Amino acid sequence: MIFNIQRYSTHDGEGIRTLIFFKGCTLHCQWCSNPEGIPFGPTLLYDERLCKDLGECLSVAAPSIQRNDDGHGIRIDRNSIKHPEILRDVCPAKALTVVGEEIGVEELLEEIEKDRRFYRDNGGVTLSGGEPLAQSDFLVPLLQELKKRGIPADVETSLHVEWKSIAAVKEWVDTFLVDLKHTDAGKFRTYTGGDVRLVMENLKKLVEGGARVIIRVPVIPGFNHSQREMIGIIDHAHALGIEEIHFLPYHTLGMEKYRMMGREYLYGQYRSLRDEDVHSYIEYAQSKGLRTKTGG
Numbered sequence: 001m002i003f004n005i006q007r008y009s010t011h012d013g014e015g016i017r018t019l020i021f022f023k024g025c026t027l028h029c030q031w032c033s034n035p036e037g038i039p040f041g042p043t044l045l046y047d048e049r050l051c052k053d054l055g056e057c058l059s060v061a062a063p064s065i066q067r068n069d070d071g072h073g074i075r076i077d078r079n080s081i082k083h084p085e086i087l088r089d090v091c092p093a094k095a096l097t098v099v100g101e102e103i104g105v106e107e108l109l110e111e112i113e114k115d116r117r118f119y120r121d122n123g124g125v126t127l128s129g130g131e132p133l134a135q136s137d138f139l140v141p142l143l144q145e146l147k148k149r150g151i152p153a154d155v156e157t158s159l160h161v162e163w164k165s166i167a168a169v170k171e172w173v174d175t176f177l178v179d180l181k182h183t184d185a186g187k188f189r190t191y192t193g194g195d196v197r198l199v200m201e202n203l204k205k206l207v208e209g210g211a212r213v214i215i216r217v218p219v220i221p222g223f224n225h226s227q228r229e230m231i232g233i234i235d236h237a238h239a240l241g242i243e244e245i246h247f248l249p250y251h252t253l254g255m256e257k258y259r260m261m262g263r264e265y266l267y268g269q270y271r272s273l274r275d276e277d278v279h280s281y282i283e284y285a286q287s288k289g290l291r292t293k294t295g296g
């Protein structure tokens with residue numbers, strides 16, 4: 001299942017790229033800018049600003065959906081909606097939308113082929129998410145076919161998956177863009193719900209196996225935005241023999257989506273970071289001989 005195809009992207013890999021966002025993630029980072037990509041199934045979004053009180057959703061999903069007491073807008077009991085798909089295309093005003101759709105390998109390849117002429121020498125496809133490697137059964141035939149057609153494919157991943165999911169695809173991946181968020185197990189667990197040791201083990205195996213790896217560090221206030229924590233991450237990457245590291249300054253662009261999912265956004269007190277906020281990390285990484293970049 002995927003939840004977005006973004007065309008002509010110049011981030012997330014070299015050149016002009018088609019980004020495919022796979023639905024479902026094995027982590028739930030508190031700052032995630034694509035929270036609609038975290039659940040593995042379809043996700044219901046409600047944008048009250050677009051609601052025109054047409055009532056179509058009530059006829060499909062009451063009593064799980066009810067009109068607000070003042071007559072404007074709706075309230076949703078999300079836990080009682082077991083199959084959000086029933087609400088796909090129900091709202092003429094697009095206030096209610098369902099994110100996530102099943103797609104076959106062939107159909108996805110057709111979408112990718114539409115962009116092929118833009119790839120030129122160094123562009124291609126980047127598989128992102130969510131966590132694309134959580135769907136490695138789907139990725140294997142897709143990546144094999146991309147390789148056969150001469151279309152480069154990168155994978156953007158947290159590596160928070162079983163090794164066998166990585167081993168299954170690594171032969172057909174040009175570059176792994178690996179999120180390395182922290183080196184401290186406790187902090188990683190608290191803020192992402194995951195096990196950093198799994199990430200570290202997988203990263204080590206991947207690098208030792210000769211895969212091309214670029215480390216990407218989301219710089220997140222209150223989580224890892226300090227000289228001490230960033231030095232720990234950079235030193236770890238350097239010790240592994242990684243040659244390139246990107247710093248992704250925190251931004252608040254995903255904030256609105258939390259409201260549309262009926263979720264609280266825990267990072268509301270932080271402002272977006274600017275490039276200069278990560279400058280000292282860039283300097284330190286360069287002093288270790290790493291190639292650097294700010295942004296994807």
Ligand code: SF4
Binds near residue numbers: 025026027130
């Ligand atoms: S790993 Fe990425 S997609 Fe998954 S929750 Fe964290 S930020 Fe979101």
